[in-house]
Amino acid sequence: xxxxxxxxxxxxxxxxxxxxxxxxxxxxxxxxxxxxxxxxxxxxxxxxxxxxxxxxxxxxxxxxxxxxxxxxxxxxxxxxxxxxxxxxxxxxxxxxxxxxxxxxxxxxxxxx
Amino acid sequence: xxxxxxxxxxxxxxxxxxxxxxxxxxxxxxxxxxxxxxxxxxxxxxxxxxxxxxxxxxxxxxxxxxxxxxxxxxxxxxxxxxxxxxxxxxxxxxxxxxxxxxxxxxxxxxxxx
Numbered sequence: 298x299x300x301x302x303x304x305x306x307x308x309x310x311x312x313x314x315x316x317x318x319x320x321x322x323x324x325x326x327x328x329x330x331x332x333x334x335x336x337x338x339x340x341x342x343x344x345x346x347x348x349x350x351x352x353x354x355x356x357x358x359x360x361x362x363x364x365x366x367x368x369x370x371x372x373x374x375x376x377x378x379x380x381x382x383x384x385x386x387x388x389x390x391x392x393x394x395x396x397x398x399x400x401x402x403x404x405x406x407x408x409x
Numbered sequence: 410x411x412x413x414x415x416x417x418x419x420x421x422x423x424x425x426x427x428x429x430x431x432x433x434x435x436x437x438x439x440x441x442x443x444x445x446x447x448x449x450x451x452x453x454x455x456x457x458x459x460x461x462x463x464x465x466x467x468x469x470x471x472x473x474x475x476x477x478x479x480x481x482x483x484x485x486x487x488x489x490x491x492x493x494x495x496x497x498x499x500x501x502x503x504x505x506x507x508x509x510x511x512x513x514x515x516x517x518x519x520x521x522x
Contacts, residue, residue, distance in 0.1 A: 301451075331510065340413075340499050340513030341452070386451055394440055395503040395511045396465050399451030 299324050303387055303400035311408055316377050318403045320370040320387030327389040332361055332372050335384045335402065344385075345372075377407045412436060413502045415514035422490050422521050430485045430517045432500030438512070440464070440505040441483040443475060446497040446516070458483055459505055487519075495521045 300323045310316050320330070329348045333341035347354045347363045347370070354361050360373040374381050384404045388397040412435040422428050434441050440459045444452035454467035458477035472488040481502075487494055497518050501511040 303451075333513075338497075338516070338518070340501075340516050343510035343512070346510060391454065391465070394457070394459060394464070394505050395501070395509065396442060396454055396457050397452075397511070398454070399444075401449070401451045 299327075299389060299391070299398040301387060301389060301398055301400035303385075304403045305401060307404040307406055309406045309408065310377055312378060314377055316374040316381070316405055316407070318372040318385050318387075318405065320372070320400055322368050322389055322398075325392075326365050326368065328392070329390050330361075330363055330370050331388045331390075331397070332359075332370075333386040333388060333399075335386055341386055374405075377405075379407045379409050381405060382407050413500060413512050413514040415498075415500050415517050417517060418515065419518045420520070422519065424490055424492060424521055426490050427486065427488045428490060428519060430487075430498050430500075430519070431482065432485070432502075432514055433482045434500075434502035435512050438502040438504050439481050440503045441477055441481065442501045442503070442511065443483070443485045444499040444501065445469075445494075446499055448496075452499055455485070490521045492521050495519060 302321045332344045335341045362371045384402040386402045387400040414433045442457040443455040446452040456466040457464045461477045477483045497516045500514045503511045
Protein backbone atom coordinates (compact mmCIF):
# COMPACT_ATOMS: atom_id res chain seq x y z
CA UNK A 298 0.00 0.00 0.00
CA UNK A 299 1.00 3.61 -0.32
CA UNK A 300 3.24 5.04 2.40
CA UNK A 301 3.21 8.78 2.99
CA UNK A 302 5.66 10.57 5.24
CA UNK A 303 5.18 14.01 6.67
CA UNK A 304 7.30 15.58 9.39
CA UNK A 305 5.85 14.20 12.58
CA UNK A 306 7.49 16.89 14.66
CA UNK A 307 5.81 20.26 14.91
CA UNK A 308 7.21 23.09 12.84
CA UNK A 309 7.68 26.29 14.84
CA UNK A 310 8.32 29.50 12.93
CA UNK A 311 8.16 33.22 13.51
CA UNK A 312 5.37 35.32 12.05
CA UNK A 313 6.27 36.72 8.65
CA UNK A 314 8.59 33.84 7.73
CA UNK A 315 7.95 31.19 5.09
CA UNK A 316 6.83 27.79 6.33
CA UNK A 317 7.83 24.78 4.22
CA UNK A 318 6.18 21.42 4.81
CA UNK A 319 7.28 18.18 3.19
CA UNK A 320 5.34 15.19 1.93
CA UNK A 321 7.24 12.13 0.71
CA UNK A 322 5.59 9.02 -0.69
CA UNK A 323 6.58 5.57 -1.86
CA UNK A 324 5.19 2.97 -4.24
CA UNK A 325 2.95 4.08 -7.05
CA UNK A 326 2.78 7.65 -8.30
CA UNK A 327 -0.55 9.38 -7.81
CA UNK A 328 -2.27 11.24 -10.63
CA UNK A 329 -2.74 14.14 -8.27
CA UNK A 330 -2.03 15.25 -4.77
CA UNK A 331 -3.90 17.57 -2.43
CA UNK A 332 -3.11 19.55 0.69
CA UNK A 333 -5.61 20.09 3.49
CA UNK A 334 -5.65 22.12 6.67
CA UNK A 335 -7.12 20.66 9.84
CA UNK A 336 -7.86 22.51 13.05
CA UNK A 337 -8.28 20.59 16.35
CA UNK A 338 -11.54 18.63 16.48
CA UNK A 339 -12.59 19.73 12.99
CA UNK A 340 -12.68 18.12 9.58
CA UNK A 341 -9.92 18.82 7.02
CA UNK A 342 -10.39 21.81 4.74
CA UNK A 343 -9.14 21.70 1.14
CA UNK A 344 -6.32 24.09 0.23
CA UNK A 345 -4.66 23.13 -3.05
CA UNK A 346 -4.63 20.38 -5.68
CA UNK A 347 -1.73 19.68 -8.01
CA UNK A 348 -1.71 17.20 -10.89
CA UNK A 349 1.18 14.95 -11.88
CA UNK A 350 1.93 17.01 -14.98
CA UNK A 351 2.12 20.25 -12.97
CA UNK A 352 5.31 21.32 -11.28
CA UNK A 353 3.93 24.13 -9.19
CA UNK A 354 0.61 25.63 -8.12
CA UNK A 355 -0.09 28.87 -6.27
CA UNK A 356 -3.01 30.35 -4.42
CA UNK A 357 -2.53 33.65 -2.59
CA UNK A 358 0.20 32.98 0.03
CA UNK A 359 0.23 29.26 -0.63
CA UNK A 360 2.44 27.37 -3.05
CA UNK A 361 2.74 23.65 -3.67
CA UNK A 362 5.28 21.77 -5.78
CA UNK A 363 5.11 18.20 -7.04
CA UNK A 364 8.24 16.28 -8.03
CA UNK A 365 7.22 12.85 -9.34
CA UNK A 366 10.87 11.81 -9.77
CA UNK A 367 11.69 12.49 -6.13
CA UNK A 368 8.19 11.35 -5.08
CA UNK A 369 7.86 14.50 -3.05
CA UNK A 370 5.58 17.49 -2.61
CA UNK A 371 6.51 20.69 -0.83
CA UNK A 372 3.92 23.05 0.62
CA UNK A 373 4.90 26.65 1.32
CA UNK A 374 3.11 29.36 3.24
CA UNK A 375 4.72 32.76 2.71
CA UNK A 376 4.38 35.69 5.13
CA UNK A 377 3.01 33.28 7.73
CA UNK A 378 0.56 34.50 10.37
CA UNK A 379 -0.48 33.07 13.75
CA UNK A 380 -3.85 32.22 12.15
CA UNK A 381 -1.98 29.76 9.90
CA UNK A 382 -1.25 27.59 12.96
CA UNK A 383 -2.89 24.22 12.29
CA UNK A 384 -2.11 20.70 11.13
CA UNK A 385 -1.49 20.34 7.41
CA UNK A 386 -2.27 17.05 5.70
CA UNK A 387 -0.96 15.73 2.42
CA UNK A 388 -3.38 13.49 0.50
CA UNK A 389 -2.61 11.26 -2.48
CA UNK A 390 -5.33 9.88 -4.71
CA UNK A 391 -5.77 6.12 -4.60
CA UNK A 392 -6.68 5.91 -8.24
CA UNK A 393 -10.33 6.84 -8.42
CA UNK A 394 -12.81 9.49 -7.53
CA UNK A 395 -11.47 11.30 -4.52
CA UNK A 396 -10.30 8.32 -2.52
CA UNK A 397 -7.19 9.35 -0.65
CA UNK A 398 -4.24 8.12 1.29
CA UNK A 399 -3.44 10.74 3.92
CA UNK A 400 -0.18 11.46 5.68
CA UNK A 401 -0.23 11.86 9.45
CA UNK A 402 0.10 15.62 9.09
CA UNK A 403 2.54 18.27 10.24
CA UNK A 404 1.55 20.65 12.99
CA UNK A 405 2.56 24.23 12.22
CA UNK A 406 2.93 26.78 15.01
CA UNK A 407 3.39 30.39 13.93
CA UNK A 408 4.56 32.58 16.80
CA UNK A 409 3.79 36.31 16.87
CA UNK B 410 -18.80 25.84 6.23
CA UNK B 411 -18.64 23.01 3.70
CA UNK B 412 -22.31 22.11 3.62
CA UNK B 413 -21.49 18.58 4.77
CA UNK B 414 -23.13 17.77 8.08
CA UNK B 415 -22.50 14.80 10.32
CA UNK B 416 -24.46 13.54 13.28
CA UNK B 417 -24.04 13.06 16.10
CA UNK B 418 -20.98 15.18 16.90
CA UNK B 419 -20.02 13.08 19.91
CA UNK B 420 -20.94 9.59 20.98
CA UNK B 421 -19.95 7.22 23.77
CA UNK B 422 -20.60 3.52 23.31
CA UNK B 423 -19.75 0.34 25.18
CA UNK B 424 -17.56 -2.37 23.72
CA UNK B 425 -19.64 -4.88 21.77
CA UNK B 426 -22.39 -2.41 20.92
CA UNK B 427 -23.35 -1.21 17.46
CA UNK B 428 -23.31 2.38 16.21
CA UNK B 429 -24.70 4.29 13.22
CA UNK B 430 -23.17 7.56 12.07
CA UNK B 431 -24.86 9.83 9.55
CA UNK B 432 -23.68 12.22 6.88
CA UNK B 433 -25.53 14.66 4.64
CA UNK B 434 -23.52 15.42 1.53
CA UNK B 435 -23.17 18.81 -0.10
CA UNK B 436 -25.88 19.71 -2.59
CA UNK B 437 -25.06 18.35 -6.06
CA UNK B 438 -22.54 15.81 -4.78
CA UNK B 439 -23.16 12.13 -5.51
CA UNK B 440 -20.06 10.66 -3.86
CA UNK B 441 -19.48 10.15 -0.15
CA UNK B 442 -16.33 8.73 1.42
CA UNK B 443 -15.82 7.76 5.04
CA UNK B 444 -12.55 8.04 6.94
CA UNK B 445 -11.39 7.04 10.42
CA UNK B 446 -8.92 9.35 12.14
CA UNK B 447 -7.21 8.16 15.31
CA UNK B 448 -5.65 10.74 17.60
CA UNK B 449 -2.46 12.16 16.13
CA UNK B 450 -2.88 10.29 12.85
CA UNK B 451 -4.10 11.16 9.40
CA UNK B 452 -7.51 10.02 8.16
CA UNK B 453 -7.70 6.42 6.92
CA UNK B 454 -10.03 5.52 4.07
CA UNK B 455 -12.86 3.19 5.10
CA UNK B 456 -15.03 3.10 1.97
CA UNK B 457 -16.73 5.21 -0.64
CA UNK B 458 -20.25 5.31 -2.05
CA UNK B 459 -21.03 6.57 -5.53
CA UNK B 460 -24.67 6.78 -6.62
CA UNK B 461 -25.75 4.35 -3.89
CA UNK B 462 -23.15 1.69 -4.72
CA UNK B 463 -19.99 0.90 -2.78
CA UNK B 464 -17.08 2.13 -4.89
CA UNK B 465 -13.95 0.98 -3.11
CA UNK B 466 -13.04 -0.12 0.37
CA UNK B 467 -10.00 0.34 2.55
CA UNK B 468 -8.44 -2.15 4.93
CA UNK B 469 -11.32 -2.37 7.40
CA UNK B 470 -13.17 -5.50 8.57
CA UNK B 471 -16.71 -6.34 7.41
CA UNK B 472 -18.19 -5.10 10.69
CA UNK B 473 -17.73 -1.65 9.15
CA UNK B 474 -20.56 -1.27 6.67
CA UNK B 475 -22.31 1.58 4.94
CA UNK B 476 -25.22 2.76 2.94
CA UNK B 477 -26.01 5.63 0.60
CA UNK B 478 -29.55 6.85 0.05
CA UNK B 479 -31.19 8.25 -3.11
CA UNK B 480 -30.59 11.80 -1.84
CA UNK B 481 -26.88 10.82 -1.53
CA UNK B 482 -26.77 11.09 2.24
CA UNK B 483 -24.93 8.21 3.84
CA UNK B 484 -24.61 6.07 6.95
CA UNK B 485 -21.64 4.29 8.48
CA UNK B 486 -22.46 1.32 10.68
CA UNK B 487 -20.01 -0.36 12.98
CA UNK B 488 -20.94 -3.62 14.72
CA UNK B 489 -19.30 -5.29 17.69
CA UNK B 490 -17.46 -2.15 18.72
CA UNK B 491 -13.90 -2.50 19.98
CA UNK B 492 -11.88 -0.07 22.07
CA UNK B 493 -9.64 0.65 19.06
CA UNK B 494 -12.66 1.95 17.15
CA UNK B 495 -12.45 5.09 19.26
CA UNK B 496 -11.65 7.83 16.75
CA UNK B 497 -12.93 10.80 14.80
CA UNK B 498 -15.07 9.57 11.90
CA UNK B 499 -15.08 11.88 8.92
CA UNK B 500 -17.40 12.01 5.98
CA UNK B 501 -16.23 13.61 2.73
CA UNK B 502 -18.51 14.66 -0.09
CA UNK B 503 -17.41 15.20 -3.68
CA UNK B 504 -18.85 15.60 -7.14
CA UNK B 505 -17.76 12.24 -8.52
CA UNK B 506 -15.47 13.67 -11.16
CA UNK B 507 -11.72 13.27 -11.26
CA UNK B 508 -9.26 15.73 -9.81
CA UNK B 509 -11.64 17.63 -7.59
CA UNK B 510 -11.54 18.54 -3.96
CA UNK B 511 -13.39 16.76 -1.21
CA UNK B 512 -15.51 18.60 1.31
CA UNK B 513 -15.34 17.20 4.82
CA UNK B 514 -17.87 17.37 7.60
CA UNK B 515 -16.88 18.30 11.13
CA UNK B 516 -16.69 14.64 12.11
CA UNK B 517 -18.21 12.41 14.77
CA UNK B 518 -16.05 11.73 17.81
CA UNK B 519 -16.73 8.13 18.87
CA UNK B 520 -15.48 6.90 22.22
CA UNK B 521 -15.75 3.19 23.01
CA UNK B 522 -15.47 2.28 26.68
